[in-house]
Amino acid sequence: MLQQFYPQVPHTFRFELNKDMHLAAAHFINDEHAGACQYTHGHTYFINVTIAGDELDSTGFLINFKDIKTLIHKRYDHSLLNEHPEYKDVNPTTEVVAKQIWETVQTHLNTLTNNPTCLQVLVRETPTSYVVYRPKPEDLK
Numbered sequence: 001m002l003q004q005f006y007p008q009v010p011h012t013f014r015f016e017l018n019k020d021m022h023l024a025a026a027h028f029i030n031d032e033h034a035g036a037c038q039y040t041h042g043h044t045y046f047i048n049v050t051i052a053g054d055e056l057d058s059t060g061f062l063i064n065f066k067d068i069k070t071l072i073h074k075r076y077d078h079s080l081l082n083e084h085p086e087y088k089d090v091n092p093t094t095e096v097v098a099k100q101i102w103e104t105v106q107t108h109l110n111t112l113t114n115n116p117t118c119l120q121v122l123v124r125e126t127p128t129s130y131v132v133y134r135p136k137p138e139d140l141k
């Protein structure tokens with residue numbers, strides 16, 4: 001959100017779009033190394049998605065901001081992350097959540113004719129902890 005610091009991704013695309021979202025969700029980390037985080041607790045997640053591309057669609061959008069929110073916020077807001085199928089076999093750590101969001105967004109972008117790319121996903125789990133996920137070039141093929 002407005003108070004958030006955003007790491008920049010170097011790129012040569014003409015357009016770069018950023019969408020902020022926040023959502024309330026609970027999780028637990030099923031590992032004794034997680035200490036108190038083994039037990040179900042909640043966070044207000046702050047998420048920033050960076051999308052870039054050279055071409056706009058017929059509306060003049062790289063992608064509709066609303067579509068990004070629908071993909072992520074609608075799915076996870078007011079839910080227990082561990083209950084989603086994508087976290088059945090893996091803990092919903094901040095790192096894993098960031099990677100999962102990237103995969104969800106990029107899978108959707110791959111259906112668009114103007115070919116935008118998700119360059120970065122930032123997930124802030126607490127006021128003092130956040131993760132940035134960036135794909136490798138081979139993830140984008």
Ligand SMILES: Nc1nc2c(c(=O)[nH]1)N=C([C@H](O)[C@H](O)COP(=O)(O)OP(=O)(O)OP(=O)(O)O)CN2
Nearest residue numbers: 029034037041043092093094095125126127128129
């Ligand atoms: N690498 C990771 N470490 C931890 C994760 C994680 O997802 N990745 N998650 C947790 C817990 O879920 C916890 O909710 C967050 O931990 P933490 O930032 O330590 O929370 P605090 O508010 O207690 O932080 P302080 O800076 O000490 O106030 C733990 N580790």
Ligand SMILES: [Zn+2]
Nearest residue numbers: 027037041043
């Ligand atoms: Zn947590």
